[in-house]
Amino acid sequence: MSAAVAGLVPLPYGREDLPGLLGPNWEEWLRTAYRWMLLGRVLDTRMLGMQRQGRVGFYGPATGHEAANVGLALSLRKEDWVFPGLREQLVALARGHPLGQYVHHLFTNGVDPCKGRQMPCHPTAREVHYVSMSSTVGSQIIHAVGCAYAMRLRKDPGAAVACFGDGATSTNEFHAGMNFAGVYQLPVLFFCANNQWAISLPVSKQTRVPVLADKAGEYGFNGVRIDGTDVIAVFHTVRAARERLAEQGPTLVEPLVYRMTPHTSSDDPTRYVPKGWMEEAAAHDPLTRLEELLDRTGVLAVTARETLRQELETELRKLIAEAEVTPPPGPDTLFVDTFRDTFWPLTEDRDSFDREQGGHFP
Numbered sequence: 001m002s003a004a005v006a007g008l009v010p011l012p013y014g015r016e017d018l019p020g021l022l023g024p025n026w027e028e029w030l031r032t033a034y035r036w037m038l039l040g041r042v043l044d045t046r047m048l049g050m051q052r053q054g055r056v057g058f059y060g061p062a063t064g065h066e067a068a069n070v071g072l073a074l075s076l077r078k079e080d081w082v083f084p085g086l087r088e089q090l091v092a093l094a095r096g097h098p099l100g101q102y103v104h105h106l107f108t109n110g111v112d113p114c115k116g117r118q119m120p121c122h123p124t125a126r127e128v129h130y131v132s133m134s135s136t137v138g139s140q141i142i143h144a145v146g147c148a149y150a151m152r153l154r155k156d157p158g159a160a161v162a163c164f165g166d167g168a169t170s171t172n173e174f175h176a177g178m179n180f181a182g183v184y185q186l187p188v189l190f191f192c193a194n195n196q197w198a199i200s201l202p203v204s205k206q207t208r209v210p211v212l213a214d215k216a217g218e219y220g221f222n223g224v225r226i227d228g229t230d231v232i233a234v235f236h237t238v239r240a241a242r243e244r245l246a247e248q249g250p251t252l253v254e255p256l257v258y259r260m261t262p263h264t265s266s267d268d269p270t271r272y273v274p275k276g277w278m279e280e281a282a283a284h285d286p287l288t289r290l291e292e293l294l295d296r297t298g299v300l301a302v303t304a305r306e307t308l309r310q311e312l313e314t315e316l317r318k319l320i321a322e323a324e325v326t327p328p329p330g331p332d333t334l335f336v337d338t339f340r341d342t343f344w345p346l347t348e349d350r351d352s353f354d355r356e357q358g359g360h361f362p
Helices: 018-022 026-052 065-077 089-094 099-106 139-154 166-168 172-184 212-221 231-248 279-285 285-299 303-323 329-334 343-356
Strands: 081-083 160-165 188-193 222-227 251-256
Touching: 018 026, 018 231, 026 065, 026 089, 026 231, 026 285, 026 303, 065 188, 065 231, 065 251, 065 285, 081 139, 089 099, 089 343, 099 303, 139 160, 139 172, 139 188, 160 166, 166 172, 166 212, 172 188, 172 212, 188 212, 212 222, 212 251, 222 231, 222 285, 222 343, 231 251, 285 303, 329 343
Parallel strands: 081 160, 160 188, 188 251, 222 251
Antiparallel strands: none
16 A cells, blocks of 8 residues: 555655665664564454453554554663563563563463563563563652662663653653662663553643653753654664763653554543544554654565464464463462562461362462
8 A cells, every 4th residue: 555545654765875874784674574563453453352351351553553562672771670561562572572471471370480470461581681561550660760770889780761651741750760860970862652541531631841851951961753653763862872971971752653453452442532633543543653764764575574474373372372271370370470489488488388188388
């Protein structure tokens, strides 16, 4: 489908622009970014359908956020720590978290790294420095700032990234985190994915500031708004901000995106989004915009993209089939990962529970 027919806003790049933005291997970079973004779209479509069927309990889609998440993931270093909000699953996956483990987490079964304790669609992936998601709005902001302060004390070369939405800018945690980071010039990147809705509340009813990135100036550091549906712009901007952290301190990056689905599987956006919203969002669909660029630059043909989609869907179906038949976490996991060291009250409680269960613990 052509950009004119679709009403699409094309990405403003030609082949001559991309080497300077992405490096000499820009074609491979685009293919990699597209694969991760397509995986995100396939995941959302499949898992929302499964939630409607009652096969998973909850799902928070990130449709419309794919460019922001993949651009962020590809711009960071291995030693950086990510403190996600609600829609950064792709950041964990693109940083190396196995898709299979994520699917097991969605089913909260015995292979789930969280052992069934966390809300579904709130993964944790310590092996790729991805802290557990939290539904408490804004809490991850001060966690990221605390991590950055610890890195400063330990002379750790990494940085912390606080991911949050526009709604979190109305919280006390946002103010406390931004202020502390600014005062101490900490190596923390604030990544505010502004999808223009805090569940059902439009951003215009949260703040009188038209550009959220402008709030950074009041805390003594830089802020920048970017097109969050442009994966190249996100990558280029975040990578530059990441390189400046050690010398210039924190930065607030505000990728402007369009939420293309319900807030979560528990939401009905038809009750509050204005007429024409979904059409405007579709015109800025990050996946379609990248596909148009792939066509224009000849990097990845339509047939190759369709093959890739089929491969991802096949892989996902296989992983779902495995996860659905995996038993739930055993009762003994109640006593695992609760304290750093085992001590007598925990052992006593475990033994008492074991007796009540008929002595099934190993």
